[in-house]
Amino acid sequence: MKYIDHNSVVKRMNSRLIVNRILKTLFFLATLFALLTIAVLFYRIITQGVGYLTPEFFQNFGSRFPAKAGVKAALVGSIWLMCVVAPVSLILGVGTAIYLEEYAKKNKLNDFIRMNISNLSGVPSVVFGLLGLTIFVRALSLGNSILAAGFTMSLLILPVIIVAAQEAIRAVPKEVREASYGMGATKWQTITKVVLPSAIPGILTGAILALSRAIGETAPLIVIGVPVIIQFLPENLLSQFTALPMQIYDWAKRPQLEFQNVAAAGILVLMMFLIIMNSIAVFIRNKFQKRY
Amino acid sequence: MAQKDVTGQPSVQELIAKSNSKKQKKVIEKLIPFILLLIASVSVLTTIGIVFTLIVETVIFFTKVPVLEFLFGTEWFPFANTEQQFGILPLVVGTLKVTVIAAIVAVPFGIASAIFLSEYASENLRRVIKPILEVLAGIPTIVYGFFALTFVTPLLQQFIPDLKIFNALSPGIVVGIMILPMIASLSEDAMTSVPNSIREGALAMGSTKLEVALKVVLPAALSGIVASVVLALSRAIGETMIVSLAGGSTPKFDWDVTDSIQTMTAYIVQVSSGDAGYGTTIYYSIYSVGFTLFLFTLLMNYLAHVISKKYREEY
Numbered sequence: 331m332k333y334i335d336h337n338s339v340v341k342r343m344n345s346r347l348i349v350n351r352i353l354k355t356l357f358f359l360a361t362l363f364a365l366l367t368i369a370v371l372f373y374r375i376i377t378q379g380v381g382y383l384t385p386e387f388f389q390n391f392g393s394r395f396p397a398k399a400g401v402k403a404a405l406v407g408s409i410w411l412m413c414v415v416a417p418v419s420l421i422l423g424v425g426t427a428i429y430l431e432e433y434a435k436k437n438k439l440n441d442f443i444r445m446n447i448s449n450l451s452g453v454p455s456v457v458f459g460l461l462g463l464t465i466f467v468r469a470l471s472l473g474n475s476i477l478a479a480g481f482t483m484s485l486l487i488l489p490v491i492i493v494a495a496q497e498a499i500r501a502v503p504k505e506v507r508e509a510s511y512g513m514g515a516t517k518w519q520t521i522t523k524v525v526l527p528s529a530i531p532g533i534l535t536g537a538i539l540a541l542s543r544a545i546g547e548t549a550p551l552i553v554i555g556v557p558v559i560i561q562f563l564p565e566n567l568l569s570q571f572t573a574l575p576m577q578i579y580d581w582a583k584r585p586q587l588e589f590q591n592v593a594a595a596g597i598l599v600l601m602m603f604l605i606i607m608n609s610i611a612v613f614i615r616n617k618f619q620k621r622y
Numbered sequence: 623m624a625q626k627d628v629t630g631q632p633s634v635q636e637l638i639a640k641s642n643s644k645k646q647k648k649v650i651e652k653l654i655p656f657i658l659l660l661i662a663s664v665s666v667l668t669t670i671g672i673v674f675t676l677i678v679e680t681v682i683f684f685t686k687v688p689v690l691e692f693l694f695g696t697e698w699f700p701f702a703n704t705e706q707q708f709g710i711l712p713l714v715v716g717t718l719k720v721t722v723i724a725a726i727v728a729v730p731f732g733i734a735s736a737i738f739l740s741e742y743a744s745e746n747l748r749r750v751i752k753p754i755l756e757v758l759a760g761i762p763t764i765v766y767g768f769f770a771l772t773f774v775t776p777l778l779q780q781f782i783p784d785l786k787i788f789n790a791l792s793p794g795i796v797v798g799i800m801i802l803p804m805i806a807s808l809s810e811d812a813m814t815s816v817p818n819s820i821r822e823g824a825l826a827m828g829s830t831k832l833e834v835a836l837k838v839v840l841p842a843a844l845s846g847i848v849a850s851v852v853l854a855l856s857r858a859i860g861e862t863m864i865v866s867l868a869g870g871s872t873p874k875f876d877w878d879v880t881d882s883i884q885t886m887t888a889y890i891v892q893v894s895s896g897d898a899g900y901g902t903t904i905y906y907s908i909y910s911v912g913f914t915l916f917l918f919t920l921l922m923n924y925l926a927h928v929i930s931k932k933y934r935e936e937y
Contacts, residue, residue: 350832354742360734361743361751364806367799368758371769378772425661433655434662446666452853452923453916454860456887457672459894460912464675468900485668492665514638516647518654539760546762549862549887553894553908575764575863582768582867590772597765604760 375601379594387595392559392577396588399581401599403560407476407571408545408603410564414480415487415544420537422484423491424526427533430492431499432521451489458486459553467554474555477567482550487540494536498529531618538611542604548575574600676916679909686903692910698873698884700893700904708907710914712873716790716883717918720865723794723879724801724858729851731798732805736847739806740813741835752807759803767867770796775868788870788882796868797861801854808853812846813839845933849926856922860915862887886915 390400426447434440462482472478502525510520551573558580564571574596581593632640684692687708695709735755739748775792779785785792816839824838825831840847870882871892884892890908899905 346830346833350830353832354738357734357738357742360731361738361806363731364735364758364799364802365751365754368754368761370773371761371765374769374773375765422661422664425658426665429655429658429662433658443662443666446669448927449920449923450665450669452856452919453672454862454887454919456860456862456890457676457912457916460890460909461668461672461675463894464679465671485664488665488668516651518651542760543762546764548762548764549866549891552891555894575762578764578768579863579867582764582771590768593768594772597768600762600765604762608760 375594375597378591379596379598382591382595383598388599391561392572392580396586396592399589399592401574401577401596403563404572404574404577404596405599406563407560408574410476410567410571411480411483411573412541412545414476414567415483416537416541418480419484419487419491419540419544420533423488423537423540424495424533426488426492427495427499428521428526431496432517432525447489447492451493454549455486455547456549456553458482459550461485462550462554472568474557474570475568476564476571479551479554479556479571479573480567482554483544483547486547486550487544490540490543491533491537494540495529495533498532498536499525501532502528531614535611535615538607538614542607542611545573545603545607546575546600548579551576552579574603672916676909676913679906680913683903683906683910686906687910696875698889700907706903708903708910710886710911712875713884713886713889713911714914715875715877716865716869716873717859717885717887717915719790719877719879719883720794720797720861720869720885721855721858723791724798725851725855727795727798728802728805728854728858732802732851732854733809733847735802735806736809736813737835737840740810741831741839755803755806758799759807761800763800763861763863764867766796766800767793767864770864770868782880785880786870786882788868788872790869790879790881790883793865793868794879796864797858800861800864801858804854804857805850808850809843809847812843812850815846816842845930848933849930852922852926852929856919856926859922860887860919862891866891886911890915 387400388405389402390398391403393399426443430440430444434443459482462478462485466472466478466481467474470478472481506524506528507520510524511517515523556572556576557570558572558576560570560572578593578596578600581589581596692708692710694711695707696711697707697709698712699705699707739751743751770792774796775785775787775789778789778792778795782791820838820842821834824834829837865883865885866888869885869888871884871888872882873884873889874881889911893904893908
């Protein structure tokens with residue numbers, strides 16, 4: 331007696347297998363779509379911008395003439411901005427993470443702080459700009475200075491840094507802490523001398539990635555009122571300044587076609603900035619990350 | 623008293639006694655948690671600051687423009703000399719156009735990539751593709767905006783001759799590309815967390831890989847996937863630079879995607895980069911638009927949270 335007809339099984343299976351293969355190809359092509367886009371994007375920007383990437387481009391200020399336009403003020407401004415954002419966001423972010431991971435008891439207040447951080451990371455950057463405009467630019471009358479922009483950016487990337495620092499601190503095993511307590515160390519000594527040193531690579535990696543987001547953010551700067559055409563370098567934290575993405579935005583908006591190439595060159599500078607920062611992050615992660 | 627040992631160094635007991643007697647240290651131990659709590663409260667203050675700022679300025683705005691006109695008005699002409707019009711619907715429609723187009727691009731491509739990465743791709747291939755997707759997610763939005771304006775729009779114009787330089791289609795597609803990695807990566811996480819035993823059960827029953835993916839893994843990971851989509855769309859709603867550069871600045875209350883539009887975010891940018899004097903109705907209007915935007919994204923983030931919490935399948 332024959333229960334299973336071999337031929338009909340093959341016939342039935344075949345069509346299902348073919349459908350499987352077709353869809354697998356489709357899924358693969360969909361994945362390829364993203365990779366292809368990134369390739370086209372880089373190719374376009376490099377071919378457009380590389381011709382304008384001369385030494386003068388780094389030495390000139392913004393200009394009405396494409397050939398004379400440069401990124402000097404924007405590049406220096408972005409570096410100044412980072413000098414504010416990096417320490418402020420690191421202190422706030424790591425402090426919050428230490429509190430949440432080491433001190434916070436499970437109660438309503440701390441649950442609220444945690445929930446609030448995850449909500450904050452979903453707020454659009456342009457809304458942070460409105461916050462900066464009201465609080466830092468007007469209420470604290472810092473004007474559209476580096477300090478006001480730096481504070482706004484710090485708050486924008488704060489949730490990212492907190493989460494990265496929390497993960498890094500959580501990855502330090504309990505045994506290490508207990509060994510430290512066992513040697514008679516106090517809680518704060520344990521945190522500063524045992525937990526933080528082994529969590530620092532993780533924290534820095536996360537922080538650098540967050541900072542590279544801050545470098546590329548444009549919307550909050552526009553809302554704060556950061557000017558574009560600036561013919562001088564900032565002197566102190568209360569100076570006016572401009573930043574790379576602002577400069578790119580201004581060039582990209584201009585109707586003359588040549589300015590598109592200048593914008594592409596500006597994007598290349600911004601991308602190099604980002605690549606350098608990301609390489610540092612990867613380097614730190616590979617070199618110093620301890621595995622327990 | 624503990625004795626000194628032969629080397630003349632103080633003994634361990636002495637060291638402990640010495641360190642315990644330091645008053646300064648005890649004060650520090652007491653003070654530190656308090657200082658850290660203050661630092662942690664900055665994030666809460668930020669939220670309070672955002673909500674407070676938006677509400678206060680929006681209330682002032684509503685003393686100049688009636689609430690109903692703002693909510694249901696279909697004309698947005700803040701720069702008109704004679705009769706200013708503040709009906710937010712054109713801006714909302716502009717935002718929706720971009721978001722819907724972004725969803726049409728990002729949802730199928732994102733979920734298909736997630737299925738490929740989690741169900742079909744070899745470990746090696748995945749190790750190559752995932753970092754590239756992360757690069758895509760790390761590109762500043764201003765770069766995407768430039769790409770939309772100088773590449774995607776001219777490209778589309780070859781197929782759609784009527785397409786204006788500023789339109790909804792091109793920024794919509796590019797916003798879709800921008801949120802694609804987010805959907806792909808979060809959905810892949812949701813799908814990888816479906817246990818292998820379930821997959822193997824289905825395979826043992828004679829399913830093909832496709833059937834496993836579509837009928838077993840996808841339903842099991844559905845809550846995570848839907849949450850990732852909602853989260854990504856909330857990002858699309860708040861996206862600013864792409865729509866500012868490639869979308870134009872003509873708020874319109876229609877569903878034409880080939881013509882210039884304006885989104886809520888682009889309006890805020892337009893006013894901020896011009897010289898809207900402090901205290902004018904236009905100045906306050908950016909806060910009312912910002913508040914609307916904030917409520918939209920808050921609602922969607924909350925929705926994503928509820929979906930992923932409530933409908934999660936536990937294994």
